[in-house]
Amino acid sequence: MTLIISWVGVDDKKTGKEISSLYIASDSRYTAGIKTKFDYGIKVFGASKYPEIFGFCGDVLFPSTILGQIIPQIDNGILLKESDDCNSKNSKIFTYIETSLKEYPDTFLGNTFTIIHGTRFGKDFKLFKFFYNKKYGIEVSEIPLGKRSTKVLSDGSGAKEFDNKWSKIWNNPKHNDYRTSRAVYHCLNQTLKEIKDPHTGGLPQIIGLYRNNNSRIFGIVENESKYIYGKPSSEDINSTSIEWRNENFERVDPKTLKILEGSQRQPLQDATP
Template identity: 60%
Template sequence: MTLIISWIGVDDNKEGKKPASLYIASDSRYSWGKADKYDHGIKVFGSSRFPEIFGFCGDVLIPSIIMGQLLPQIDSGIILNDLDNGNEKNNKILDFISTSIENYPKGQSTGSFTILHGTRSGKEFSCFKTTFDKVNGLKNEQIHLPNISTKICSEGSGKKEFDTNFQEWERERHNNYRTSRGVFHCLSETLKTIKDPMTGGLPQIVGLYRIENFRLFGIVENDKKYIYGKESSEDINSNRIEWRNENFERMNPETLKILSGAQRQPI
């Protein structure tokens, strides 16, 4: 079932407190019950053509197929329009998910799943949660975005452990109380100690800011670089994406140290 979370970062501006960033993050484990596991599975996605990010938990096969078909069509400009607002975009994506499920062999689904969809229209952020199971079918809801930096959603078999741990970050005395970095730090710490056998590996994360489209983040852990849970030992263009450590501090991918000028965060 795994673990997926979403959170927002809120800034002060002339109009008051408003979301300035939206993130979806997950663990990296695909599992086959308790029998076997693969800790390099992709669970978060983004569009290079539109400000859309996605993540899923639960059944792996159906959401993977949906994402594999959906994103190329979004990037080709044949599903969404530049003038669509958040609800219009989500309605189109929900229709795509619905028809994909209708055409899937009814007896071959291995269970339920949840897909998160984060989007931005102009500078207004929205996030939606789509759930499916054989009993209740497909359901969709918009997630409320408060005017504080905090978690807005957690799902999957690792949810209980994450939510229990997050209570510590929700205490006012915590150094990372109501900060974007606090949510990610809690995710990193949870994955290091989690007991749920279907959740594990390193975190993976995509995000949206007020400008441009989705951003993929690399993870620096124990002086190594990881993308989607897989160590990046190849000769890659590391400077093309942002890199973060477990405290969500910006990292230099060449030196594997905190980026010059980046603010060191309390833990």
């Protein structure tokens, strides 16, 4: 099943609190049964020419296939228009998924899957959830985002363990990281290190959306190594083309693996309030 979460970052402006960022993050494990696993599976996706981000949990084949079809059509201006607001974009994406399901063999589908869609129009951020159940079909709902930095969604077979840590530790007003973006990432990181659910594992992967530009992929730096979608980046890659974060959700220079000059240093992870 996996673990997928989403959270928002909120800034204080003269006009009040405003959402400045929306993230979707996941583990990196695909499983077949309990014993067969692959810890380099992509579960978060983003369009490069539109402010659209996605993630999924549950059945792997259909969500990964459909997002592989949707995103190129978004980026080539086929599926969406720049004048579409958040609701219009989500409606078009839902229709595409719904009509594709009608042609998809039932024998290929697992019992359930969830696809999360984060979007922005102007400064308006929204998050939607597509939930499929083999008995009742697919439905869509909007996830309230609120105006504080916090987790807004957790789903999948690993969500129970994540939510337990979240409620007991990081969502505690006495914790130094209370109501911060880094608190959600710390909880995810710690959960994956201690996870008991056999269908959840590997390193975190994150896609983000900010007030400007489109989706942003994050590389992960852990134990002085770089990872993208759970896979070690040992190849000769252009590391400077994306943003990198360490275990403490600090911005990192991919060449030196040190905190970027001028970046705000965050308090170390602390699993006690």
